[in-house]
Amino acid sequence: MSGGQLFVVSAPSGAGKTTVLKAVLSTLPAVGFSVSHTTRPPRPGEVEGRDYFFVSSDEFSRRRQRGDFLEWAEVHGNLYGTSRQAVTDRLAQGQDCVLDIDVQGARQLREHRDLNPVFVFIAPPSLTELERRLTGRQTESAATLALRLANARTELAALDLYDYVIVNDDLSQAQTLLAALILERRARGRRGYDGRPLVLEALDR
Numbered sequence: 001m002s003g004g005q006l007f008v009v010s011a012p013s014g015a016g017k018t019t020v021l022k023a024v025l026s027t028l029p030a031v032g033f034s035v036s037h038t039t040r041p042p043r044p045g046e047v048e049g050r051d052y053f054f055v056s057s058d059e060f061s062r063r064r065q066r067g068d069f070l071e072w073a074e075v076h077g078n079l080y081g082t083s084r085q086a087v088t089d090r091l092a093q094g095q096d097c098v099l100d101i102d103v104q105g106a107r108q109l110r111e112h113r114d115l116n117p118v119f120v121f122i123a124p125p126s127l128t129e130l131e132r133r134l135t136g137r138q139t140e141s142a143a144t145l146a147l148r149l150a151n152a153r154t155e156l157a158a159l160d161l162y163d164y165v166i167v168n169d170d171l172s173q174a175q176t177l178l179a180a181l182i183l184e185r186r187a188r189g190r191r192g193y194d195g196r197p198l199v200l201e202a203l204d205r
């Protein structure tokens with residue numbers, strides 16, 4: 001029985017998921033990312049082991065065959081996978097764990113009833129705004145931009161798979177909503193703000 005709660009968070013590329021998650025995880029105690037492995041090359045500013053573990057296709061398939069991944073998928077032409085060990089270790093330590101994964105990965109996690117994940121979808125306010133954000137980020141070529149926008153439509157069609165939907169229009173409102181639902185799950189699980197189990201003996205019920 002694990003102490004922490006697992007959160008699966010998906011969004012179409014460019015919706016602002018990384019921005020929202022980083023802000024929330026830096027303010028709330030006892031919650032962290034599972035850092036995925038990917039065959040995608042690093043973007044400027046991305047750090048090995050913090051943003052991703054950047055691996056070759058050969059290394060990725062070795063790990064996949066060894067059963068290292070809780071789930072894995074090909075997304076926008078690259079491979080991405082979640083380390084099983086990293087997730088179970090974090091949960092066992094009583095920490096909440098956030099998986100920043102795509103819709104295909106979320107579907108695979110649905111089969112892991114033992115992990116009891118909470119599914120959160122972050123949506124952009126519109127497709128026009130999504131395109132504006134992706135273009136503004138200046139990380140994509142014309143081809144990868146078009147691929148990410150085309151995939152956004154398929155991802156939005158899977159929105160009903162998720163327990164919670166947050167529209168990232170105003171950034172601070174989206175952050176507040178995500179933090180609120182993480183804290184709501186703590187209270188429901190008889191854990192405090194800091195993620196620790198509540199001590200209720202002194203209440204002499």
Ligand code: ADP
Pocket residue numbers: 011012013014015016017018019020133134136137168169170171172
């Ligand atoms: P994702 O991780 O979903 O691909 P990012 O977090 O990289 O998206 O955000 C995409 C771009 O949109 C970034 O340039 C980011 O600064 C910007 N952005 C994120 N949230 C908002 C928001 N609420 N309003 C305006 N711009 C935003």
Ligand code: 5GP
Pocket residue numbers: 010011012013036037040071072073075076080081082100101102103104105106
């Ligand atoms: P990016 O290349 O923009 O960092 O991520 C592209 C997409 O891959 C995002 O939707 C992100 O959530 C997803 N992704 C990142 N890591 C994983 C993972 O380990 N598994 C799966 N299935 N998707 C991932």
